[in-house]
Amino acid sequence: MSELTREEVVAEVRTWVEENWDTEITVAEWWQRMADARYSHPLLPENAGGRGYPRPLARAVAQTMGEMNVIGPPIGLGTMLAAPTLAAHATQDQIDRLVPPMLNGQSAWCQLFSEPGAGSDLAGLQTKADRDGDEWIINGQKVWTSSGHQADMGMLIARTDTDQPKHQGISYFAFEMIQDGVDVRPLVEMTGAALFNEVFITDARVHDDNRIAETGMGWRVANTTLGEERASLGAGGTGAIGVQPGQIAGNLDRKCGEVIGPAVKARLGHSGSHKSVTDALIGISQKLGNVADPVLRQKLMKLYSLEKINGYNTQRAKAGGTRTGGEGNIAKLINAELNRQYREVGNAVIGADGMVMGSATAGEGMIQNMTLFSPAPSIYGGTDQVQRNIIGERVLGLPKEPGPAKETPFAELPKNQ
Numbered sequence: 379m380s381e382l383t384r385e386e387v388v389a390e391v392r393t394w395v396e397e398n399w400d401t402e403i404t405v406a407e408w409w410q411r412m413a414d415a416r417y418s419h420p421l422l423p424e425n426a427g428g429r430g431y432p433r434p435l436a437r438a439v440a441q442t443m444g445e446m447n448v449i450g451p452p453i454g455l456g457t458m459l460a461a462p463t464l465a466a467h468a469t470q471d472q473i474d475r476l477v478p479p480m481l482n483g484q485s486a487w488c489q490l491f492s493e494p495g496a497g498s499d500l501a502g503l504q505t506k507a508d509r510d511g512d513e514w515i516i517n518g519q520k521v522w523t524s525s526g527h528q529a530d531m532g533m534l535i536a537r538t539d540t541d542q543p544k545h546q547g548i549s550y551f552a553f554e555m556i557q558d559g560v561d562v563r564p565l566v567e568m569t570g571a572a573l574f575n576e577v578f579i580t581d582a583r584v585h586d587d588n589r590i591a592e593t594g595m596g597w598r599v600a601n602t603t604l605g606e607e608r609a610s611l612g613a614g615g616t617g618a619i620g621v622q623p624g625q626i627a628g629n630l631d632r633k634c635g636e637v638i639g640p641a642v643k644a645r646l647g648h649s650g651s652h653k654s655v656t657d658a659l660i661g662i663s664q665k666l667g668n669v670a671d672p673v674l675r676q677k678l679m680k681l682y683s684l685e686k687i688n689g690y691n692t693q694r695a696k697a698g699g700t701r702t703g704g705e706g707n708i709a710k711l712i713n714a715e716l717n718r719q720y721r722e723v724g725n726a727v728i729g730a731d732g733m734v735m736g737s738a739t740a741g742e743g744m745i746q747n748m749t750l751f752s753p754a755p756s757i758y759g760g761t762d763q764v765q766r767n768i769i770g771e772r773v774l775g776l777p778k779e780p781g782p783a784k785e786t787p788f789a790e791l792p793k794n795q
């Protein structure tokens with residue numbers, strides 16, 4: 379499979395879409411056809427419902443769907459993080475039970491990692507999992523849980539042994555969100571949206587069949603999730619039209635035709651065409667007639683170059699040509715910088731319109747929304763400072779940060795409150 383060229387993959391996807399896309403079928407049926415054709419997540423190995431494509435070819439599948447203006451694969455943290463993590467660490471039985479509902483959009487996932495006292499220092503987490511027969515009883519609080527309010531399942535990391543050093547007493551579970559003892563409360567951001575939530579877990583249960591990897595080996599599994607997260611966030615979007623999967627979001631029974639029109643229009647906030655953010659900004663600048671301004675042109679050109687360089691760096695990392703091991707961290711850092719630059723250059727393009735919200739403003743509100751969201755990429759998936767720490771320690775071989783000995787049992791460590 380991996381010997382295919384990009385052109386061959388694009389041609390195959392085009393033919394498949396032409397034969398299968400139908401505005402009269404439901405979103406659930408479209409995603410089922412996609413999963414049957416193994417196009418929902420072609421990067422996954424064949425035993426997990428994928429095609430075992432290398433990353434650039436897998437991206438080409440979603441990109442082609444984006445160019446053809448059809449609904450892309452189910453979005454969200456299920457396909458992005460949970461599916462590749464399970465493919466790497468779960469048993470075949472777990473893969474067969476848990477991955478297909480992600481690929482056909484029936485199940486949406488969230489990431490139950492961060493806690494009020496454990497973000498950058500994630501291994502300091504205090505949510506507990508206590509064994510009770512064939513089950514585990516979970517107690518604790520998670521926070522910043524993106525799309526937790528729409529999730530059927532969660533990737534949960536919890537402490538199963540406080541006598542072990544902090545990285546060793548953690549286990550990883552596939553956790554059912556819809557059960558007594560799980561209280562999901564939305565957190566409203568300055569964009570006005572409530573993308574993320576805090577999740578209070580009180581005596582909730584997870585069957586041991588849903589423990590991923592050995593008890594106490596959850597940190598290793600979580601690192602696969604975090605690595606996927608960095609690489610995906612660093613790579614940016616594919617241009618595919620994203621529709622939220624799962625039982626709660628309410629899209630599964632809608633007809634594709636009903637969903638696709640507004641989704642195409644919403645893509646990049648205007649014009650409905652498949653463009654990078656820089657292309658979109660150039661388009662707005664052309665419309666406003668200020669694209670000939672030499673200072674603005676220079677800013678746009680610098681932005682275009684940064685976007686391209688990040689794209690090439692990511693492609694290199696994804697093609698498996700990683701030489702330093704830090705490519706994912708670098709891509710994540712550049713992506714955060716890009717988002718800051720989109721804000722700066724975008725506001726230079728629209729000028730005073732940047733002070734007001736609304737679809738009647740230049741760019742139809744896209745730049746204002748980007749401005750309010752722009753601090754987020756330097757925080758989620760590990761902050762800029764944490765990415766630099768990782769590059770410093772793991773790539774450049776600098777000394778580790780001072781702290782208690784790695785062997786100290788978690789129970790004896792000072793806790794973040």
Ligand SMILES: Cc1cc2nc3c(=O)[nH]c(=O)nc-3n(C[C@H](O)[C@H](O)[C@H](O)COP(=O)(O)OP(=O)(O)OC[C@H]3O[C@@H](n4cnc5c(N)ncnc54)[C@H](O)[C@@H]3O)c2cc1C
Binds near residue numbers: 522760763764
């Ligand atoms: C939009 C968004 C979505 C998110 N979605 C999810 C999600 O779905 N699931 C989930 O589990 N989490 C999610 N997060 C949480 C995210 O991973 C954490 O916010 C992040 O890891 C930082 O943790 P913290 O907020 O606790 O900050 P802290 O760790 O308290 O950090 C505060 C500041 O101190 C700095 N700092 C901390 N430690 C060091 C150090 N050792 N060296 C140098 N500087 C340091 C940080 O860089 C930061 O500037 C999301 C966050 C955002 C913004």
